[in-house]
Amino acid sequence: RGPSARRGPRRRLRGSAVAVKAVEEDVLAEAKAAAEAAKLELEAAKLRAEAEKLERASVQERRAARAKILLGGEDGGVSVGLEDLKARLKDSEGVQLTDEQATTLMTACGRNKEGGALFFDDLAGEAFDAELRRIAEAGRAARQEEQAAQAKEAAARTAGQREGGGSQDVAVDAEENDDRGISTRLAACLAYFFVLADAFRYAAPLAQLFPPITVLLAPVGLFAIALQAIPFGSLLVLVLFIVLAQNKDVPRLVRFNLEQAVLLDCALILPNIIVALTMASGGAEAVDVSASVTFLTLCALVAYCVSKNINGEEPDGIPVISDTAKNVVDRSSFF
Secondary structure, three states, X not given: OOHHHHXXXXXXXXXXXXXXXXXXXXXXXHHHHHHHHHHHHHHHHHHHHHHHHHHHHHHHHHHHHHHHHHOOOOOOOOEEOHHHHHHHHHHHOOOOOOHHHHHHHXXXXXXXOOOOOEEHHHHOOHHHHHHHHHHHHHHHHHHHHHHHHHHHHHHHHHHHHHHHHHHHHHHHHHOOOOOOOHXXXXXXXXXXXXXXXXXXXXXXXXXXXXXXXXXXXXXXXXXXXXXXXXXXHHHHHHHHXXXXXXXXXXXXHHHHHHHHHHHHHHHOHHHHHHHHHHHHHOOHHHHHHHHHHHHHHHXXXXXXXXXXXXXXXXXXXXOOHXXXXXXXXXXXXXX
16 A cells, blocks of 8 residues: 555544543543532531531530529529529529429429429520520510500500590580570671671662662661771771681671671672772763662672571571681681
């Protein structure tokens, strides 16, 4: 064979050797990685074991320190009785034991004989520690339940006080003066005498057109003259009406009519504006008509209120004004 034929097998052998070597290197790398992982896991296990050992040592040290305290310290005895155990646990651990719980602790340590005592090994043992933790947790749970019950009771008392306050308010409202006797009805009617007097100037055109009406309006005219003679007379009467309307000692029927009279008098502002505008435009006849309509409308409203008051009923049928008067009398609010 020629040289080229001999080189072919050698090349294939070298290629196979390279492939085998690569596989061996991969296997070796995996083995090293596995060994490293095992080593790390072993180190972690050692660390966990050391941590657990330290924790057990710490727990044991804590138990031993507590046992010494419960035995009375460095100068204490070798054992502790039931009563001393209760007192020392309260001072050192803040756990207040009942006789039954103290006996349970004794029993957990195998010292269930009457008048028995606990020794250092008992107090530093796992059984004593576990039972003491259980008792402490039960005490905390009981205190939490007690606090929740107290909070619930306090909330119930608060709600009861609110309801009581509401009942008291209702009682106060029930005690409101609701007298509707003859004198009360007359006083309620007289409240509108002020409104007529304050609007008396609008009656002039009617008096000129129907002179006999002046006889009926004479008392109103005299009262109007008296109001004008007193400085700020109308304003003073308005303030007096407002104050009396808020006084619950005054019969409700009178209070309502006083407030409604005030609102009717305030409502005269609109006719005043209309009459003033009419006068400014120079229409004398229109002024007389506006004034007459205003006074007649007011007389009709007053007649309605007087008729209701005579029957002992509140004249609450005037739109807007009556509702507002009720709100002011009942809630001290216009709305």
